[in-house]
Amino acid sequence: MDPVHALRDACPTPFWLDDPGRPQATSALVGDTCCDLLVVGGGYSGLWTALIAKERDPSRDVVLIEGEEIGWAASGRNGGFCESSLTHGLGNGFERWPDELAELERLGIRNLQAIEDTIKGYGIECDWERTGALNVATEPYQVDDLHEMAALAARYGSEQTVLDADQTRAEINSPTFLGALRDDEGTAMLNPARLAWGLKQVCLDLGVRIHERTRATAVEETGPGITVRTPYGRVLADRVALATNAFPSLVKRHRLYTVPVYDYALMTEPLTDEQFASVGWYNRQGFSDAANQFHYVRLSTDNRILWGGYDTLYHYRGRVRAEHDQRPETFATLARHFFRTFPQLEGLRFTHAWGGAIDTCTRFSAFFDTTHRGRVAFAAGFTGLGVGATRFGAEVMLDLLAGECTERTRLEMVRRKPLPFPPEPVRWAGIQATRWSLARADENSGRRNLWLKTLDRLGLGFGS
Template sequence: MSAPSTRFADAARAALEGVRDVPVWLDTPDRPARRAALDGDLVVDLAIVGGGLTGLWGAVLAAQAAPARSVALLEGGDVAWAASGRNGGFCSSSLTHGLANGLSRWPDEMPTLLAMGEENLDAIEATVAEHGIACDFRRSGELTVAVEPWQVAELGALAEAARGLGEKVELLGAEETRALVDSPTYLGSLHDPRSTAIVDPARLVWGLADVAERLGVTLHERTRVVGMHDEGDRVRLDTTSGRVRARQVLLGTNTFPSPLHRLRPYVVPVWDHVLATEPLTADRLAAIGWAGRQGIGDAGNQFHYYRLTADDRLVFGGYDALYYFGSDLASRRRRSPATEQLLTEHLLETFPQLEGVRIGHTWGGAIDTCTRFTAFWAQAMGEKVAAVQGYTGLGVGASRFGAQVALDLLDGADTPRTRLEMVRRKPVPFPPEPFRWAGIQLTRRSIARADATQGRRDVWLRTLDRLGLGFDS
């Protein structure tokens, strides 16, 4: 899908009137009460910085592995307020930002990475079931849909590569795809029935926080870490309301500036925007089909992702990833009226059956993008500190794996995970400003041009491919 359809411009403006600018996941009376901030000094075995999915999985896994270990988690805001509560709720088994990206970087490790990804998603599903986390976790699979002719051929090549690695995927034609979900834009699809679950991400976060506390973890919200210092046998974390001395530290700061300053050039915040309709009526749903409630993404370079919620809202996001000069994370960036208008037009172009449906919620969130699109790890201060970030949009599922690897590194464990080349090597850092901003803007324009010219990649994109660099939404 390239340019917006002017046919839907007026309908999109009408649909957005009176929209609420809060993530649909957070707009609920069931939102838990805020936990107390740190008040004074604390000494623990393990301190975790960041109360998103990485931090919470780290807390749960650490407490389960060593129940006697004292663990404290420090969150600068409220749990689920940032990326963990602002995403589309896709929980993927992919640890490599998709098969194609993984094959281009770690072809020899892909069988292992695929198996580990499947095990990771199975473990998330098992944890949700074991602890009764009411987060509408559904292993509904994913459809990657072709909406331009060139994408049909690319999906065919991807299906062949997946089958060669033992993946059970199905390549569908236009009629078969539209029998599952009816959009006039669909020309075909790749159906993967097991690799993706859809989930209410905020309820997953809140559920994991409850599990962590039941396991003995101490959680402090509104406790921002402002400094980190090596004190020999311990690491001192200075916060806005006290100090924590820990034998080990796990950093799960996502897109926010890391207390480990040397990691900051490796991540940039890319703003992604999302819509959620009002609940769809039975007639509207019947006009689309979608009985399988699969997660859906289209196969463009600038791609959309969308899914249904438990109360039958359609969540629709992606496409127009935005980077602001200086890695701007200001709260004003959470709204982009032009992007919201564009997304609504694209939603109506995808499903003209929904013309007249109102948009109930719209929001934005920052993705921790790195140049290889996948998580990376680092250690510091005599290996007492381990950090993981850079998920580039697939952190809902990969965060558990990322946290587990970080804990392995802190323990000095030699495991199949820590032996991965993906874990042992970091991506190429981004250049400083103004070269960072200029390079990203040039890449965005080249990506848009490729989508408009049957996928043909220009000299700039081919050069980035050769260097192993990139930019994605």
């Protein structure tokens, strides 16, 4: 049977958001108000910023505004991998900040534990599972890379285990698996929408004033504070944290540093007991493969399989539009790859197929800035690994707004920004050349062409 037939009844809605427990939106801001801290954006970055601000100072008056609903964008649509890495993986961190990578790894592990402590401490029901993860080799040349990454991890204090083909298939049974790198500590699985909704409720309980369906349209300095305009009113704040990520920043100069790219995913119906046994996925780790155009894959609590990634698309001039959320040709590709990986699951149907925008920058990981004499802080560029790293970014923004010199603000990663993207049409042409080159490298045993080698020398990147 053509794998595409498995898509015939797929709902064009993110699985996690298709939930009868989805909370009702709070009211829009109407009229003017003032506060100590205004947070713009109701994804993870903004929610963590508001929550931690109240934990640091319960008397602080915090307002959060969101243009749609809490968690409706990347925070509610992602794969639910919550990783300790703050640098989009150990390899990327080593290439960019080798001298402080040990500190970044330590802070990342501490950050992941703080997320777990928050979830348990406030009773957030988001299906948190500290499963660890596998990075799977599906081509012979990738097996050597696994050993190199294990050695690098050991150098920075992380114990990761290389599995051979039989050991890998004993964990997750696929004829395409030739080996894997297992990390038992650095990744948790969760329900991303329920995490966002849980953080929203905690913020409300702590006294944060949340206004959904309230889009920020402008930010300006007005004497004693910062004014942010919205369609129905203004907010005068002493400090402002911008957490808009894939969407255009209110500060125009920040727009040079990020581009929105589209990522796609499928979710299957629940596996039967027989189907689950054929896969043998008893330790429930999330996994990704080791290609440039990689897939990310995990189980839900009711034993559905989420299958995402591979295609990462940029639209000319960085347009973020709802019609880009559906791309049948990508869904067809993902379906074919799924059944190539798990041929024993032939006949399984996909119930949901969706996509959405994430932000990326030329160094793959978050960057930070302040404007308006230190009264406005900004964080973006999480590049698909923001479920965990956004909490760290929130702490950085709050440190910067307080004018504090901390172990976070002293980091080179925090003090320096990535190289900006060039203007159009060079930006679009460069991204397309990079996507083509990455695909060619996957087809040629990982060999990087002149274009990719040039980007490597310049410290530029593009990925999901």
